[in-house]
Amino acid sequence: MIEQFDLLVVGGGINGVGIARDAAGRGLSVCLCERDDLAAHTSSASTKLIHGGLRYLEQYEFALVGKALAEREVLLRAAPHIIWPLRFVLPHQSHLRPAWMIRLGLLLYDNLGRGRRTLPKSRRVSLKRHKSGLPLRDEFHIGFVYSDAWVQDARLVVLNAMDAMERGATIFTRTRCVSASRDADGWTAQLESARGELSTIRAKALVNATGPWAVQFLDDVAKVGHDHALRLVKGSHIVVPRLFEHPYAYIFQQPDRRIVFAIPYEHDFTLIGTTDMDYHDDPSAPHISDEETRYLCDAANRYFKRSIAPADVVWSYSGVRPLLDDEAGSASEVTRDYLLELDQHAAPLLNVFGGKLTTYRKLAEEALDRLTPLFPHASEAWTSKGHPLPGGERQDVSTLQRELQSAHPWLPESMAWRLVHSYGGRTMRILGQARSLQDLGEHFGADLYQAEVDYLRALEWAVDATDVLWRRSKLGLRLTAEQVARLTTYLADAPPRRASFA
Template sequence: MTDIPKVDLFVIGGGINGAGIARDAAGRGLSVVLCEKGDLGEGTSSRSGKLVHGGLRYLEYYEFRLVREALIEREVLMNAAPHIIWPLRFTLPHSPEDRPFWFIRLGLFLYDHLGGRKKLPGTRRLNMLRDPEGAAIVDKYRRGLEYSDCWVDDARLVLINALDAKEKGATVLTRSPCISARREGGVWRLTTRDTMTGEEREFEAKMVINAAGPWVTDVINRVAGSNSKRNVRLVKGSHIIVPKFWDTHNAYLVQNTDKRVIFINPYEGDKALIGTTDISYEGNADDVKCEEDEIEYLIAACNRYFKEKLTRDDVLVSFSGVRPLFDDGKGNPSAVTRDYVFDIDETGGAPLLNIFGGKITTYRELAERGLKRISKFFPQMGPDWTEGAPMPGGDMENADFESFRNKLKQDYPWMPMSLRRHYARVYGTRIARIVGEATSVEQLGRHFGGDLYEAEARYLLREEWAKTVEDVLWRRTKHILHLSEEEQAGFAEWFEARLAEAA
């Protein structure tokens, strides 16, 4: 009989919170298993607005502490992963019918100063009729403001946290839901099942951390047979992707007539990402999808401000995610706090930490605080370490991405500029793990279209838990937005053949 592996922590949920906790705990010397029922970041964490931001609109709900902490984390994360997190300037055209100009200017003054901003430029006023950022905006909006936040590749942020956890000794299981968790003799007995192979694995853990996001209460009730007085409120946020319809490099933040704000961000070079909606959601989080009325809502918000009018035919892709917000009793989904809450159940000497709420920007801090909360159970646990530590691929001198990218021109003079940029942005300093000994494009193997070559696909299969075509084309990269249907089909045929070989 095979011995059951014994670990300190068993983390359920491979979204940003679970991956961040696994990384932090493994770096403190704890033995960790991270299990995810689907792909890493497949749920909420890859369906965000792709921003590391303080949450400007949260100031309106007096969430000053949350905004301050998020603004501080914004620069921490920029330094840790400059390849996937970078500054973005937002133009906010002022609508006289909505919030007054002085009110927005005051909010941006607080936004500039609450978090001890060091790297990012501050707010400036714009004349929308004269400044280039106003050229795409209809002439009735004469005044505007410009401020800073950061872009993030959300799916890869999850992925590199899981990679770091693995490299620090954690076991990472994807497509392996926890099907059973029971307390027995002061420890947890847990069983996972690989949904692709049917293989079941058993573990013994001193503690379970429930970071299942929208499924947190399902894990509490069905899997662990426990209970909690706390709950999450599910709020659906939908986005659309359209061809980019303005010439400058900035993003836009516009106010809608219902007081919500909509982000319109440059995406993948020639596209725009527009979102998000905020709708209470009662259904199965696995079945969430963008509805037609949400698409119409987002298009209408853009058309209120921009000279070039969007139509339904411009929408290339739509997607939705369910945010698991801590239920603080607020009626308006936009007013529900984006803060997080911990709940510890110590029944039977086998503790369970449940996590309610949270947001991408504060995930690292959430992990750090969560581990402090459980430190009494693990006196051998090491100290805090993640604040100044680079992420996999982010270990660049002075966190200077542009200097790093310029050096790649010398290291890989044979590589086309678009491919070099793709590898730099997605993999950072780990580019050599994809390129290997290649000295020409031909040596990267089969070309599937766009910037996708066989060498990258093999790396993702080998190192990053890619098990489906979507894992490669949508979450680990965004190649799907740059390949024709025929090219996607060709890649799918090749990929399935490689999976069959490995089986």
Template sequence: MSEPFDLLVIGGGINGAGIARDAAGRGLSVLLCEQGDLGSATSSASTKLIHGGLRYLEQYAFRLVREALAERERLLAIAPHIVWPLRFVLPRDTGLRPAWMLRVGLFLYDNLSALRTLPGSHAVRLSGTSLGAPLQARLTEGFAYSDCWVEDSRLVVLNAMDAGERGADIRTRTRAVSARREDGLWRASLSDGTEARARILVNASGPWVSETLSGTLSLNSRAAVRLVKGSHIVTRRLYAGDHAYILQQPDRRIVFAIPYERDFTLIGTTDVAHAGAPGPVEISEEETRYLLTCVNRAFAKRVEPGDMVWSYAGLRPLYDDAAANASAVTRDYVLDIDAPEGEAPVLSVFGGKLTTYRRLAEHVLERLGPHLPEHGPAWTGTAPLPGGDMPKGFSDFLAGFRSRYPFLPEATALRLARAYGTRAARFLDGAAALSDLGEDFGGGLARAEVDYLIAAEWARTPEDILWRRSKLGLHVPPETQARLAAHLGGQG
């Protein structure tokens, strides 16, 4: 059997991928196993925002908001291709939060972080303006503030890619069947038929965190996970402009309406307690009605079920803080470590969010420091993610990208620059025409890109490519899936 890994990470969502990247970059040996595709559960079912969490201020979660705002700036710097600024419009709705409360909240939001490159908040007039044009006439005033958009599932993949390039062993579609402590190490049986030994086990299995503890590891934990389902709908584009709306609701929740994939609007999210086992979930009719009711309270043109083109849902593995309402459960994370004297430690991650994954990974390495061999210092705060090495920013990179590949249609050039950044050159260089990229599967998806995703990004199924490595599933003709399946079936 090979030498033991320093870390065995169970779970290939954003937290697991981030921890693997951080550890590998410090010179530690890492094995990450993920039972499905990277980011195939919670991490690809988000609202796709990198944000401080404006509404968390009402819960006095100042530490979480401060940390998230600082991380927002760092992620914008290290991944400018998949993270970009987004302006939000918050209409003031009579009978809900008063104007003074919104002003105070936004003032805090603007000033809680010492790092800030995004524009601050300010009051805006809605009546008679382009910002108010899609809204009902009663919404005459509001506020504007800044946060960021992120391609969530790509954020996971890029962290895993960087981890792999720094020496980590990344195994997708590989489940940790069982693991036990033996001779001061963890000995794990994996579904690929192999065994692995590790000095430390990190349980970053998201919705399965408790199941992994009690089932795979046969351990108990003082911490518990609380599963909350969040669902989203996607409609045909509801309004012009690149701004998003944050809509207050009578139940004190907020719902976002966000420009999505050029032709659509993303609406979400819900917060519904999930009492069942972790696994795939779907939006319910009640959640669909709720989201449609939310947007129809604000938009002048009524949105009907027939306007929907897609929906998705995921389970948030929140730390159970015993809050009565699912919306009030903390979005902060808890790291629970079990390290009996003389035994191999296990650290379990409860909760967390996309925005703070990088800092969470640093905290994990800090907590595990006394149990690890000598390793390097924290480093991920300034190191670009794959494709994000753009010293002059994304706009300058995009201009050069279009000049370098003039044969690409404008929409395709933007999509590839956003998805891959500087890594796009790995499958585009040498091409002088679209035909040089091979078969077009539809929607501008060429064989060269597909083969790159197979070779470099662990893509194995049409769903991996059309819904996680991209959102081309919204744009391609129906036959694309079958053609992709045939191509993928012929690989290897």
């Protein structure tokens, strides 16, 4: 029997899961398939910011920046456990940009967007007196402080998929769409699981949210003619041991007029990125080059007293951004906006080109606004109205952590912080009736226990150690090779227990 859906979404990155969530919440029957893990590629390789994009003001992308700043407010309310405010410091170098230009840009940044603004406005500071000046080289005297927000990017993807599923969507990971053909009544798609099992589904409309593979999907899978081109741009990041003690992040201007961020990361590290390089190889396997590593080290060394070298890098990652090819001269100047194209030559096909993490919810809303006239039973837009993502029901995350530790005094503070800032109000589904750390089952290293691993397998589609250690968490920074091997063996041997966490 062929299963029928209103909508088939191909692609389990942030745009795909956002569209699936929005559609399920409007009452559509939805199937999403992703050939790898959720957020396996671009969506887990970002700078992990929910931001307007200060540097886009120089490119006159005022509409994009305004849209992103408005979305920043919506997302802070929807997922306060995985998204939180972050203050940035921009040390001034007069030969790169005059102070008046920076101040004017920040005033504009403070006031673009619409609706309620909850984050502090920008201000000028003396780096000789402000705590953020301490790790900087002595030549820096003036800085500018402004607000944006931090996000656990891969968890944002997973939580959207969870919400979509809880609203009725069917989510298939490690399932490839091998063919899709359409007639006047809909699409027929053949899906292939990781075990090679084939299944066929029917859908009234199809969404191509395959990111860097969007054009390839049209050419090789859907076999639909088009005149679009994507410009693939590789962005790489490095992680080094912590370079400063305070909670501020930095935005550093570079001689090539690019900017590089240095951000507090996982308590004990500093994240530095990103690069922008045109990319022409397989989007599935981008790697940082020696040139990029050296560039990012040099970018930090222009500002920090403590010098870093490639040997200091403890981890790096790269992602390929599928940007609209607007024929900009340099990769860093290509627009981060998106294009939604609805093809109705037969059964509807919605193509998603471009986009950025911050605007995924708005992109999904606009996508469904384009599609819902085809579905008379669909309800109105809903995701901007304060509906939280799973675990985000409590806005005061600090109070939630205190309550958790009060009820579980045996729980280490650092572990309580990580659990609450990963699972929010759903942390108790992991802890259950445990009265000690030993009750959480096998200890795999750092603060990772069997109860959490079982939860991730049962409810968050985690299959292997990479899913657990680098996307559902960043505990890969802390486990030894032997501990990773033990976790790998456990995941291969232990069956998931979905019902016990419901």
